[in-house]
Amino acid sequence: MSKGTSPLMRVMFFIPSLGDGGAQRQCIALLNELQRRPGIDLHLMVLASGAHEWRLDASNLTIHRFQVExxxxxxxxxxxxxxxxxxxxxVVMSWLHPADILMGIVARFFPKLVWIQAERDSKYPPGLTYRVRKVIGRGADRIIANSAPGATYWNNARYRGPIDVIPNIVLAEFRKYRERPVPARILSVGRLEPQKNHEATILACSRLLPEMSGVELRIVGEGSKREDLVALADEVGMSENVAFVGFIDDVASELDSASVVITMSRHEGLPNVLLEALARGVVVVASRIREHTAVLGEEYPYLIDLDSSPDDAAAMVRRALTEQDAAAHLQHGINVVRGLTPENVGSSYMSKFEESISGG
Incomplete structure (x- = not known):
């Protein structure tokens, strides 16, 4: 618990678990930063254990942990x-839809409580859980999204409260561009779920094999689509050129050995892998969605339309791998994300907590 006899505010974060996922890593990074601030009594409520818990600094934090199935x-x-x-x-700030739904119910019993909902994406499948979250979420006192498309989602959902956009913390140290490894190593990082569109990545890379026999695709992450993706890789002749790495703690080591990072997501919040690739100076090939262009810029040359054919996508990956000045195109994105330090992002959240408590 924060030291001091008169904390200015008591803030509780609520996340279902600190398991595998970008939102969990961001929640931890923010908690670690806020613990350094005076005048805040910081709490965390979790309902299950998770793979990222080792990253959490609990020296100035009260944890309320329950194990529910x-x-x-x-x-x-x-x-x-x-x-x-x-x-x-x-203040209670809920992260991810199970916490949002539970907190939306509980907040009704505490009229003086400020409930802030985090928005970490910009689009959801048409399932019952997400429809319930959208209805309940309209009762939040404030929404903090990590991207402009995430804010647009709630504007379109007829949310009438304040919506703020605070980008993610960059979770990697910045460094200058270095020589890319040969033969080509292509890295894709993300949960193995439909949103991440790993199928398009595998199909594009399979088209590179006839002329780039040494190409290697490494897919980092776990999820429900793993078996389907393994089968697809085998079907298109990629089984010996793709490695399904699974969940790993140290993504930085994968980034540092990659020639190119590819992210073909259909929608995002603000993807950690994009921010970390820019920080490490790794050339990025990305789907042309607002969440990516907001960082890389509309004129970034290695953007792929979601409806592109595998051959067209492969041609873009080939360009990113072979053009000598590819890294120079990263500069716009690097300039965008350089200020996303824990200190700056933490200050933005502190300001919104204080504003919410004071009735702003």
Whole structure:
């Protein structure tokens, strides 16, 4: 718990778990930064353990941990209610849809509580859970998105409260561009879920094989599509040229050995891998979506339309791998993300917490 006899505000973060995912890493990075600030009594509520917990600094943080098998259970709801009643925070910030739904219910019983909802994406599938979240989320006192498309999502959902955009923290140290490894090593990082569109990456890379036999594709992440993606790689003759790395703690080492990073996501919030690739000076090939162009710029030369054919996508990857001045095109993105330090992002959140408590 924060030191001091008169904390200015008591803030609780609520996330289902600190498992594999970019939102979890960002939540931890922000908590670690806010613990350095005076005048904040910081709490974390979690409902399950997770792979990223080792990253969390708990030296100035009170953790309320419960182990529940089902985030949508009555037991989870009771735990959340009891914890909020016990701690009496000024602000609760919920991360990810199970926490958003639970907090939207519990917040109704605490009229003085400020509920802030984090938005970490910009589009969702038409499932019941996401429809419920959209309805309940309209009751939040404030929404903080990590991208402009995420803010647009809530404007289109007829949310009437304040919406702020605070970008992610860059989770990698900046360094100058270095020589790319030969033969070509292509890196894709992201959960193995439909949103990440790994199928397009595999198909594009398969088209490179006839002329770039040494090409290697490394896919970092786990998810429900793993078996399908392994089968696809085998079907298109990529089985010996693709490595499904799974979840790893140290993405930086993969970035540092990559020739190119490719991210073909259909939608995003603000992807960590894009920010980290820019920080490490790795050339990026990306889908042409707003979340990517907001960082890389509309004129960035290695953008791929989502409806591009595998051959066209392969041609773009080939350009990024072979053009001598490819790294020079990163400068716009580097300039955009250089200021996304823990200190700057943490200050932005502190300002919004204070504003919310004061009624702004």
């Amino acid at each position: 089902n985030f949508a259970s009555v037991s989870a709801l009771v735990h959340v209610f009891q914890t909020v009643r016990q701690v009496r925070p000024n």
